[in-house]
Amino acid sequence: MIAAQPLFQWSYVSGQWGEISSDLLQHIALSLIALAIGLVIAVPLGVAAWRFRVLRTPVVGVASALYIIPSLALFAILGPLTGYVASYPTAEIALVGYTLLILIWNTMAGLDAVPPDAREAATAMGYATARRLVRVDLPLALPYVFAGLRVAAATVIGLVTVTALIGLGGLGRQITYGFNIGYYTPIIVGLVLSVALAALCDLLLVGVQRVVVPWTRAPRRGGPG
């Protein structure tokens, strides 16, 4: 079978569409949950670390450590801690970990880039520091947050496939299935759908950004330097 098989067989896609679509849905769910939680944690942390410099080293340090540890190793390290190796919490904690550094860094970079004029005008209009941070600085930093979100989304969507090795996987299940039986088609299905999902998500984020932050175009993608 291996020697003669074509690179791609549509019959597999039509025959196994039920499996494929449920893997796709799991992939979307795992990615969305990680991105949402990452955003909820990272933006306030980024604002806090930007405002209070003492927080910067510990916040960026922990986020960097989570980012540097290879995902497979992080799953194995978190497994005994969360109690269930093959579970959503293990996968999600690790996936969220990968979003934090990018989002925190971009939040801080965005706040750095707020024009001093805008800040001074807000202060002159009577905004107290905390209120100004939320009502003026943060909205002006949004293009950077969106740039970070786009990078984080691409990273997470790619990494979800690795969770196949701890019994989840989304589209990664197609990949490991194809590998286990020596069949190209499922691997290519997993690869193509994962790349398509990342591209679609990127387009969506650009669209949302146009609506939410209409006054400025996105900066070049930033990351920790």
Add this chain to the structure above:
Amino acid sequence: MAVWDHFRHFVASVAAWLTTSAHWSGASGIPELFWRQAELSVAVVAGAVLVGGAVGLALGHRGRGGLVAVNAANAARAVPSLALLTLFAIVPWISLRGGGFYAAFLALWVLAVPPILTNTYVGVREVDADVRDAARAMGLTGGEVLRSVELPLAAPFVMAGIRTAAIEVVATSTLAAYVSYADLGTPVISGLNTNDTVEAFAGALLVALLAAVVALGLGVVQRLVTPEPLRVGRRPASGIVGLAGGADG
């Protein structure tokens, strides 16, 4: 109390695993597994520097066609490496030849080229046009400008690209164990497969340690290749392609 005992027992088991002498010798001993991972990673990064660096330099020097290459490179990084690893591992003419080395090499190489190519290209393009014109006016040929002006000034960017690539490669080479390339990922994969949380955890600690050493060590190198006047607090380049692609392993 039970939780605490369980925790203590687990830590003791991991320590016992790591100090068992049988795990430190022979073909599947930790030193050999480490060496295999280093061998693969160095080979991949060298191969990626050769191709990505050359293409990035050439495009940056000519100043044309670069954006297409950069976009293509960025698109390539969206491909999940697990898919490439497994695909190459079942292609008959690659399969598991060399104990999985060739499949792993190719998959990781695809991952390593984009950051190096992109950063090299950007680094050369960032060279001040006045500097380039001055070098020309001094009578340097195109090749000499490339060698003695553009390359040194782009070096911090190139190094940032190599660092990003190396971190990704070391991380992802752990996954190569899944397609039977024996390295430090092997105890992690086999531990996960057999529900041996101690073995998986111990292996994961070694992998994390290696990744941290590589990231910190290359950070130092990156500072050293930065020409001294540019060093003060300016951390170049990695912001441009930054973390995109990530530690995919």
